[in-house]
Amino acid sequence: MTAPVTVGVSLKMYFGHRQTLDWCASVAELARTHPAVASGAVKLFVIPGYLAVPSAVEILDGSRVVVGAQDLATADSGAFTGEVSGVELAEVGVGVVEVGHAERRRLFSESDDIVALKTAAALRNGIAPVLCIGENVRAEPADAASECLRQLGSALAGAPAGRVIVAYEPVWAIGAAEPAPADYIRAVSAILRASVSALPGRDGSTLIYGGSAGPGLLTELGDDVDGVFLGRFAHDTAALGRVLDEAALVANRRAVEVTS
Template identity: 30%
Template sequence: MIVANWKMHFDAKGAIEAGCSIKTELSSAKVELAVCAPCLYLKELFECFKDTNIKLGAQNLYFEDEGAYTGEISAMMLKSVGCEYVIIGHSERRQIFGEDDELVNKKLKSAIKHLLVPILCVGESLSQRQNNETFAVLENQLVKDLQGIKESVIIAYEPIWAIGSGKVAQPDQIFEVHEFIKKFIDTKVLYGGSANPQNALTLSSVANVDGFLVGGASLDAQKFKEIVLSFEKAKGVA
């Protein structure tokens, strides 16, 4: 599975052009694809992706269905415009907006209630890795985030020190972290740390990498296509 996370990019015209380009370039892709776009563009992108292999996702939600929560978007709203996936607990939400594990847990439960598939992001900072705290940090996040949840949740491992930095975890580092996560929860585990066309084949060759959560490289349809093709090649997807 390859997921595009557009973050806060594009105006309305640019978003639709990017979505249509991805549809054109990847209409014959065999791997599961999703585009997580800014909420403003979801309805139009749903129409763009209709009857294709590309699914629609959001980048965030609030855990209440409705109410006096100015500026927030609920799982019910996302579902009503065709979303199937939603990213929850991205490191930027945790670091910049102060979201804690208790809030992440509530968001996961709301997504599941409304039949959205959550993509839960977990990962360690550079200092935590240097202090050999990676597995303790991940276990703490997974225990708290998934408390009371039995349903399927996709996990995206995003080493915070690799996001947008151009740094990439080494294949052996990725393997051991994904192995740890899979022992905790039997699910797909995506890698989410600066995947790009240059490193995609190497990263895809790691046995327990089930896909990517792609940031900057997903803004360009051609780059995104190269990542998808590399993954399909490495995994022998026919």
């Protein structure tokens, strides 16, 4: 049996509350009627803003879509004004949580040490971290992969066992008009994917690509990634549907290759 293709979406802070819930309702309808999502061949997760998380869990119930959060606290409880713990996120039904995104590092000065604490907090509460890694500037693929693996090793050092979703997002490509060139992504991702699949105690871990990802990219990346992490492109659920269709084709091809 082949591993499913993963498609993720983070809304960041682009939507208001009502718009977020309407979008979730549209995604729920899309997911319930999409054969690949319904069968489990394609795994879809969506990450709205904090205030919408409980409602999103309710709206998406029964659709097989996993709801995530964009951040979590390093601690599970205590006097941490404004923070949200992994305990509370797990309680309301969150299945994944972003950790280490380049914007958190740049805008809120999150260090490798903070990323490691948040990774551990997610895993000890049974939440899969969507662990964002990526080089700041374009480099030779081997050098870029080396920096990404350094970040991955730092984040997982001492962390509890459990599945992780590693999101390769070259920082220089985030928010760009076009993603990084496919051959560059493939060269780096091939190294990363081999390392992620060999992580001890982390069965089911996957490598997905983010950074101005859109339609057609997943097909170009072939078997060097397990899926894609979308941003503004997926604000249009019809566009998200096209990526799910593409993911379904990739999943079907891989299944045929396994059985042939």
